[in-house]
Each structure stands twice: as C-alpha cells, then as structure tokens.
Amino acid sequence: MSNGEAGVRARLVAAGVDLVLREGQSAVSLREIARRAGVSHGAPRRYFPTHVDLLSAIAREGFADLTTQVQKTIRDVDPDPRTQLTALARTYLDFAAAHRGMFELMFRHDLLDSGRLRLRETSLPLFAVLADLVAQVRRPDDAPASVLAGALWANLHGIAQLWAWGSLPLATGATDDDVLLRATLDAHLGPAPH
Amino acid sequence: MSNGEAGVRARLVAAGVDLVLREGQSAVSLREIARRAGVSHGAPRRYFPTHVDLLSAIAREGFADLTTQVQKTIRDVDPDPRTQLTALARTYLDFAAAHRGMFELMFRHDLLDSGRLRLRETSLPLFAVLADLVAQVRRPDDAPASVLAGALWANLHGIAQLWAWGSLPLATGATDDDVLLRATLDAHLGPAPH
C-alpha cells in the first residue's frame, strides 16, 4: 500500500498504457506488460485475476484521459454550448487519431467487460458532459435530449472509427474529417450560428 | 482446381465463416479453421500466406453477404428512396445484431488490411448503394452528397457498434435502436414524409 517504488499494481497499469499508446492494442500482452513493469509473468495475477481485468484497467485510464481532455477543452473555449459541443467533438476525433491503439482498446468490448461493468460506469461521465451540452442547444421540436445525445455520440464515434480505418476518406473522397463533423452537427442541431 | 470435394480453399473460408458466425471473432484461429475443414494446420498457408489473409477472405464474405441482404431488402420495398434508405439502415443494424462476431471482424482493421486493400474495394459496392439513395433524397441546401452519405454511414455504423456493445442503451435509457435510427435519418434528411 505504501510506495516510493510506485506499487506493482500502478506500475502494471502504467506500463500497459504506455505500451498500448506506443505499440498498439495487439502488443498489450500480459507477459510483455509484466516484463516492462519489471515483474514476473505471474505477478499481475495478484492484482488482475485475468488478462481482461488488466486490459479493462488500462482502458479505464484511456477513458479518464479522454474525459479530462474534453473537460479541459470545454473550459478553455467560449462558453457558448454549441461552440463547446463542437470542441468536444473535435477533441473526440483528435483523441481517436492520436491514440489509435488506446481508442481501439477502449471499445473492444470483447476484450473488456468481463461481467463486471466497471467500464460502462467509466464512460458515463464523458457521456454526461455531452448530454448536458446537448440539452442546452436542443431546439423544442428536436428529438428528446437523451436520444439526441445518443445519436450524436454514435455519429461521432462512427466518424472516428471509420476515419481511423481509412474507409471514410476512401469512400467520400474527403481529405479531412472536419467536413463530416460539421455536416453532422449541422444536421442534428441546425446550421451553425454565424 | 477441380472439385467434387469443394476445394480446400473454399472449405477453409466456409469453415471460417461458419465459425465466426457461431462462436465469435475470437474463435477464428487458423488451426481451428483447419481442423474444421479437415486439413492439417499447415495447409491453409498454401492459400493464405498468413492468418490475416484468411481472416480478410472471411470478412469479405461478410461484406458480400451484407451487401446482398441490403440489395434484396431494397428491391422488396417501396421504391421511394427515403423508404429504401430507412430499410437499408435497418438491415445494417439488424445484420450487426444478428451476426455480431462477423460484424466485429469486418471492421477489425488491425486484423485485416495487411497491405493489400482488397477489403476496402469489397465495402465499396455497399457504400455505393447508400450514396445513390442519398443523392436522390438530398435537398438542395444539404451538404454535398458524398459528405452526406459519409456522415450517414458513420452514424449508422456508430449506432450499430455502440448498440451492440450495450453502452448506448445504458447511456440513453432507450430500449431499442429504432428511435436512434429515426432521429438520425430525420436529422440528416429532414423529417420523414407522412
């Protein structure tokens, strides 16, 4: 529980995060993490009964990182909710592009979950930020706020995923994802003011 | 080249498709496929130099299946493009839900691609159908057709993915994905007629 050497558990997660950021999702093997954390391959089991649990902890770190990035972005930008929503979306897309391996891991539900749904809880604060902004910009005859927020998130996520994969640029001939983002926001929230 | 016993290559792909449909993406190991196809574990190498190539062939089968399902649905429904677009979207979501393992595999670009982009070509016909319909329903002041189509696809894909994962229902409290789908189509194409 004390540290000074940072604790094996924390070192494992840190090594995993570092590894997935650097080498991608497929490199995050239990043994490699243990190696980089300087422990034996059996050590992680003490803290994470299975590989999935360790991966989940790493993905949680990713969600936390993304969430704070979003919050920071929103704080630093014009308080107009529509502007903030745009900034949130851009941050989401940038995160996916900059940390592709982590982003992949975060949504590889076949690798995570594992019964205990801690991960969903982890993604909720992020969604809450989005839902809050959506509630502010929603026009009276729009879809219910929760539906609107869900649709927006899905759209955002789809753009991030397909864009990172490279099939969206191929299919649409677009050279950046900003057009898609703008079109999406305009479609859901009405044309941007000014 | 002759058959009567269907050819090892075809048997491998068929076994792989069957396996991913039945047991999910993680079960599609090279050796298990070989086992089910009744050949040794080294045999696939003759036709697919690496595991990735075999997986790509399986995913291609998935894209082909989805494409024909979409085309069939469109043919069987009212010729109104908006109606057809809705049907296309529903088919996409239903496919993802019904064949989750295959759907996952189809978009696991880290497992596929492998330099030769055959897979992207494979997904193009499907996108072309969508793009064609979008071009028909597009209103003059909407985003360019290619952008609109890309945004719609991304949204569709995001819904399919997040829905299958279970985080969308959790976050939005929705009990089915139809509300999200309708909200999305309405947002991008204007409120549905009648």
Add this chain to the structure above:
DNA sequence: GTTGCTCATAGACAGTGTCTACCAGGACGG
C-alpha cells in the same frame, strides 16, 4: 519461535501463428 499471511517467482500446460523439412502423387519430357 512458531504460525500465518501477503506477494512475488518459476515452471508446467495447452493453445496460438509461423517456418521448415519432408513427401505423396500426378504431369511432363525423353
């Protein structure tokens, strides 16, 4: 001092993808 307990090590096991050596069997040329 002996008993526990916490936590890490190390080895085994089955399974994986890839590589390599081998070989059955047919096609071909002489």
Add this chain to the structure above:
DNA sequence: CCGTCCTGGTAGACACTGTCTATGAGCAAC
C-alpha cells in the same frame, strides 16, 4: 517406362501467449 519437376498437403519445431499450481521469501502477530 523412367526420371524429373512441381503442386499441395503433412508433421514437427519454435517462440510466444494466458492460465494454473507449487514454492518460497519476508514480515506481522500472538
């Protein structure tokens, strides 16, 4: 008819994976 290729499959090895189990070091408490 015989030898030579070559195609297409087998079988074993290798390094690696995640999980399980037995072992042991170090320390707290009674």
